[in-house]
């Protein structure tokens with residue numbers, strides 16, 4: 001278990017770097033580690049203005065300041081939901097349309113009666129439901145991924161395994177499985193008619209199963225009130241949360257034969273008795289049908305009185321809460337937005353969640369620098385939030401070098417992304433005006449590059465004067481190469497002369513014994529004699545043999561750790577000697 005401890009250490013540094021501007025929470029470790037100035041300053045300040053006092057970079061900013069590896073990654077999963085995105089997969093693909101059930105026996109699970117969206121929402125709640133407010137254990141920590149939890153009677157069904165199999169695609173060093181489960185629920189609810197949910201990240205995956213504690217339909221009202229109190233919810237909130245959850249999905253015969261019989265319907269092949277008539281859509285029909293007496297909810301009018309838990313819960317305050325939901329869709333919607341958010345933010349004691357993540361209005365993505373002889377290549381794309389296609393729009397990237405010089409390049413529109421069921425769209429522009437997947441070439445290595453800004457239709461976008469800080473103290477060198485069979489590789493990292501770089505290392509990305517992403521730092525030895533590339537950069541090199549190895553590059557500069565964000569494999573490097 002050497003990796004997790006090391007990894008936690010790195011995460012702590014990253015987390016707090018990323019919160020320099022946005023979090024009002026304290027982060028003692030990082031504060032002490034980085035020092036008061038680093039605590040308050042972004043990369044730009046730390047790199048380029050070391051002489052300024054701490055007060056010089058005090059700011060009050062609502063949204064976070066780019067770059068922040070963790071928030072950037074969470075923001076991308078949260079808001080780059082469909083269309084052109086730089087993510088390999090997008091969760092919304094699996095819940096569009098909302099009755100999509102990818103594990104169904106027919107294409108898209110048509111007429112199965114089930115949906116991925118309902119599975120994801122139920123999974124999030126069952127992960128949360130182990131929480132104990134008194135001792136701080138349990139909560140949304142992805143412990144539901146453990147077979148030990150999935151085989152429990154309280155977790156009957158295969159929706160949990162289905163959910164984990166899909167949301168796993170979003171997991172990386174900055175997005176935990178628990179965050180991915182929460183994001184799945186948020187995206188399912190939002191895209192299927194529900195309210196927008198304020199999302200925070202930073203959940204930590206459990207190392208083992210939690211104590212049991214998910215309520216079951218055959219239990220008494222008193223035990224349900226007690227279970228929700230243990231989870232941190234009042235009786236009224238319990239009624240709300242159950243109604244908000246059960247506006248989706250239903251009960252399956254296969255897993256609950258004592259609640260639902262065989263339905264023998266060609267339109268409901270998995271024999272799911274639904275909680276309301278609009279079971280893949282968020283609305284207050286769960287309440288209107290209950291109040292009007294027309295409900296078919298199997299946990300209200302089921303043939304087995306013992307398992308009619310929704311009936312007992314909904315009626316437990318004389319129908320007061322359900323009546324208010326039936327009378328006002330708006331009230332139901334806002335109540336659910338609040339309760340869903342609280343449910344998803346129910347985490348084990350000691351886990352510190354981020355601020356609510358808002359979309360950045362201008363967001364550079366996949367920015368990387370590569371040293372190419374005497375020049376630097378600048379790669380990336382930029383996303384303009386809440387914008388649609390506009391052929392007349394002009395977008396330029398401007399880079400600032402170490403000598404207070406600037407350069408600029410016009411960017412090309414490459415596509416639109418959307419989120420929240422099409423409510424928001426974003427326009428994406430490549431950093432290169434001509435080449436697909438290209439880069440801006442020929443930047444002077446000697447001058448370097450410290451920050452970016454953008455000019456959109458003549459308006460400067462520079463994060464209120466902060467700029468988009470880029471670090472050029474170390475970067476991949478174009479001389480990195482691979483050769484032979486079996487293929488071996490050599491990674492060359494270019495390090496800027498005169499910067500206090502104490503370590504350069506590869507961050508090998510792996511998983512630990514319980515499927516959590518782990519990072520192993522592999523030090524690249526400092527060269528005995530400087531291998532100069534040009535007047536400004538020297539190389540630190542390492543030979544690699546593990547073809548499956550995926551890594552980023554890390555460096556410690558003035559005692560602070562930095563990472564590149566793009567994941568590398570030496571199989572992508574050009575042939576040595578060409």
Ligand code: HEM
Pocket residue numbers: 114115118119121122125156157159215216217218224241242244245246248249250251252253255256309313343
């Ligand atoms: C006393 C509390 C609760 C009980 C006894 C209960 C019970 C059940 C049962 C028996 C099922 C059928 C599962 C299946 O057939 O696979 C179910 C489904 C579901 N529950 Fe609950 N539930 C409770 C609270 C909640 C809460 C708080 C939420 C979320 C906020 C929630 C969300 C869901 C969803 C979305 C489904 C549909 C799953 C699907 O169709 O695949 N439940 N619930």
